[in-house]
Amino acid sequence: MNFELTEEQNLIRDMVREFAEAEVAPTAALRDEEERFDRALMFDRLAELGLTGIVFPEEYGGAGADYLSYAIAVEELSRVCASTGVTLSAHLSLCANPIYLFGSEEQKRQFLVPLAQGEKLGAFGLTEPSAGSDAGGTKTTAVKDGNEWILNGTKIFITNAGDAETYVVLARTDKEALKHYGISAFIVEKGTPGFSFGKKEKKMGIRSSPTMELVFENCRIPRGQMLGEEGQGFKIAMKTLDGGRIGIASQALGIAQGALEAAVNYAKDRKQFDTPIARFQGVQFQLADMATQIEAARLLVYSSAYKAGNGLSYSQASAMAKLMASETAMRVSTQAVQILGGYGYTREFPVERMMRDAKITEIYEGTSEVQRLVIGTALTR
Amino acid sequence: MKILVCIKQVPDMESKFKIAGDGKWYDSADLVFRMNEYDEYAVEQAVRLKEQVGSADVTVLSIGGDRVKETMKKALAMGCDRGVHIADNQAWAKDPMVIAGIIAEYAGPESFSCIFTGMQSQDRGSAQTGVLLAEMLGLPCVTTIVDFSYSDGRFTVKRELEGGIKALVNVQGPAVFTCQLGLNTPRYPTLPNIMKAKKKELQSLPVEHLQKIALHQKTERLFFPEKKSGGLVLEGDAADLADRLITILKQKTAVLA
Numbered sequence: 001m002n003f004e005l006t007e008e009q010n011l012i013r014d015m016v017r018e019f020a021e022a023e024v025a026p027t028a029a030l031r032d033e034e035e036r037f038d039r040a041l042m043f044d045r046l047a048e049l050g051l052t053g054i055v056f057p058e059e060y061g062g063a064g065a066d067y068l069s070y071a072i073a074v075e076e077l078s079r080v081c082a083s084t085g086v087t088l089s090a091h092l093s094l095c096a097n098p099i100y101l102f103g104s105e106e107q108k109r110q111f112l113v114p115l116a117q118g119e120k121l122g123a124f125g126l127t128e129p130s131a132g133s134d135a136g137g138t139k140t141t142a143v144k145d146g147n148e149w150i151l152n153g154t155k156i157f158i159t160n161a162g163d164a165e166t167y168v169v170l171a172r173t174d175k176e177a178l179k180h181y182g183i184s185a186f187i188v189e190k191g192t193p194g195f196s197f198g199k200k201e202k203k204m205g206i207r208s209s210p211t212m213e214l215v216f217e218n219c220r221i222p223r224g225q226m227l228g229e230e231g232q233g234f235k236i237a238m239k240t241l242d243g244g245r246i247g248i249a250s251q252a253l254g255i256a257q258g259a260l261e262a263a264v265n266y267a268k269d270r271k272q273f274d275t276p277i278a279r280f281q282g283v284q285f286q287l288a289d290m291a292t293q294i295e296a297a298r299l300l301v302y303s304s305a306y307k308a309g310n311g312l313s314y315s316q317a318s319a320m321a322k323l324m325a326s327e328t329a330m331r332v333s334t335q336a337v338q339i340l341g342g343y344g345y346t347r348e349f350p351v352e353r354m355m356r357d358a359k360i361t362e363i364y365e366g367t368s369e370v371q372r373l374v375i376g377t378a379l380t381r
Numbered sequence: 382m383k384i385l386v387c388i389k390q391v392p393d394m395e396s397k398f399k400i401a402g403d404g405k406w407y408d409s410a411d412l413v414f415r416m417n418e419y420d421e422y423a424v425e426q427a428v429r430l431k432e433q434v435g436s437a438d439v440t441v442l443s444i445g446g447d448r449v450k451e452t453m454k455k456a457l458a459m460g461c462d463r464g465v466h467i468a469d470n471q472a473w474a475k476d477p478m479v480i481a482g483i484i485a486e487y488a489g490p491e492s493f494s495c496i497f498t499g500m501q502s503q504d505r506g507s508a509q510t511g512v513l514l515a516e517m518l519g520l521p522c523v524t525t526i527v528d529f530s531y532s533d534g535r536f537t538v539k540r541e542l543e544g545g546i547k548a549l550v551n552v553q554g555p556a557v558f559t560c561q562l563g564l565n566t567p568r569y570p571t572l573p574n575i576m577k578a579k580k581k582e583l584q585s586l587p588v589e590h591l592q593k594i595a596l597h598q599k600t601e602r603l604f605f606p607e608k609k610s611g612g613l614v615l616e617g618d619a620a621d622l623a624d625r626l627i628t629i630l631k632q633k634t635a636v637l638a
Contacts, residue, residue: 007451050571050572058573
């Protein structure tokens with residue numbers, strides 16, 4: 001086993017870190033306060049740097065880099081701004097990737113290339129008011145009418161919604177079939193008549209990332225925009241989430257790392273009882289535990305990225321990575337607020353934002369409970 | 382057009398430095414290394430010149446152990462076409478005369494139209510290598526450039542002087558330029574360019590064939606500045622203070638003879 005990053009991976013880390021610190025970090029707190037998505041910064045700049053299609057082959061407009069490079073890029077962005085990290089992760093893993101895995105050549109040319117090149121932003125519409133962890137409970141319908149599909153229904157909690165141009169949407173095509181067998185995947189573009197956006201969610205964290213409802217009212221899309229086979233939708237969604245898990249695990253890792261660094265730097269400066277609090281064993285023990293847990297989570301994330309990129313089975317690995325990284329991010333960021341004390345509770349310091357941001361990583365793209373189901377089922381098969 | 386840019390790998394200046402065991406240089410263990418900041422501007426300017434001219438080739442050169450190749454990769458990812466690594470684990474001990482001599486030995490036969498270096502390195506700070514290189518190659522040299530343009534074989538540059546004044550210099554190529562901070566905005570190596578850098582030629586040449594000049598300087602000792610005691614506050618009337626101050630300056634410092 002080689003535990004060292006390659007020269008390219010190191011260069012990518014350095015580049016994204018430099019960019020994140022110089023351009024993303026300065027406005028992270030303000031964008032969180034204003035609940036403002038800045039597409040020029042949080043997506044267009046990523047496109048200029050070649051990050052929006054990192055893992056896809058050059059023939060589809062991607063950079064042809066590996067999965068670990070993608071994990072590193074999301075981690076470095078999330079270290080300063082979790083909202084920017086999830087913008088990239090949802091775009092690449094949840095929208096571009098299923099098109100890459102299940103799309104026809106024609107669909108890849110038409111939809112994947114602009115996504116990979118960052119001309120278009122992507123989103124993924126699976127969740128509904130009564131279909132969260134129970135994704136098979138999808139109620140949005142797609143009915144065939146000649147050469148078109150007619151979509152009706154509502155999706156909620158959709159990341160990048162409103163700004164994204166391309167949406168991979170799951171809808172029920174067969175009402176008679178058992179639960180998850182009758183679901184199919186579709187590619188829908190913003191501006192299609194009958195496709196509109198509902199309310200924008202007011203969230204606890206990742207407030208700079210837009211989360212909105214998708215509303216389909218007799219929305220007609222060409223037959224050629226079904227993704228994969230009819231009835232294959234649930235399988236597509238699950239495979240998509242397997243990969244998305246790695247993106248969110250990387251986001252959580254980045255949040256945890258940012259929180260740890262903020263806590264260490266503060267502890268070295270803050271004096272109480274004439275001593276920097278970093279000299280107190282109590283604080284040192286806390287920081288040591290935080291750093292150790294982050295390192296353990298990092299190894300899980302990197303190894304699942306390695307498996308995903310090398311054609312190995314990675315469903316269980318990515319579930320473990322997401323579970324570990326998200327719970328670590330929550331613990332570490334909460335502890336960081338504690339270490340910064342009263343100051344940590346104010347918006348003058350970034351740790352309260354990191355704590356608010358961390359919570360969602362335990363919930364979306366498969367709750368921690370679902371991750372435990374995935375792992376437990378695989379163990380006890 | 383053949384362009385050469387010479388870069389040096391230095392430690393991150395935010396690092397906690399320790400003196401090496403023999404007391405003659407800093408300990409390189411546990412340090413994070415990066416491209417000398419002045420050299421980033423040199424690389425950026427070299428790539429911009431290539432983009433302006435179109436049919437141009439940029440060679441990036443660096444002297445040091447294997448570790449410096451990481452930094453050379455960044456230069457390749459920023460747009461240099463090929464790398465020449467001069468393999469030398471003792472580069473850190475060599476003075477600018479020797480370093481310039483090694484580069485001159487390589488560059489002489491290559492007939493570069495334009496050579497860029499950083500104005501100085503962040504660790505040694507001699508600010509001599511570019512100038513010495515130009516001398517050895519018999520080329521004109523303009524140091525500390527903060528502005529650069531090229532047209533039809535002639536370079537027009539601004540060099541930074543004291544007090545915010547700049548000198549406008551017009552020079553016929555081939556020439557050597559040493560780059561000051563702020564000359565341009567160094568680009569991020571984009572991801573596709575990082576991937577392309579993998580395939581670019583990076584040859585390693587042993588230093589033995591290129592080093593013809595013996596060491597001119599030897600570093601005797603490297604140490605942290607000794608902590609001085611606090612300042613001295615003088616009180617009294619102006620005439621008396623002036624006398625006392627002159628005495629102190631004469632006796633305690635090298636300011637007055």
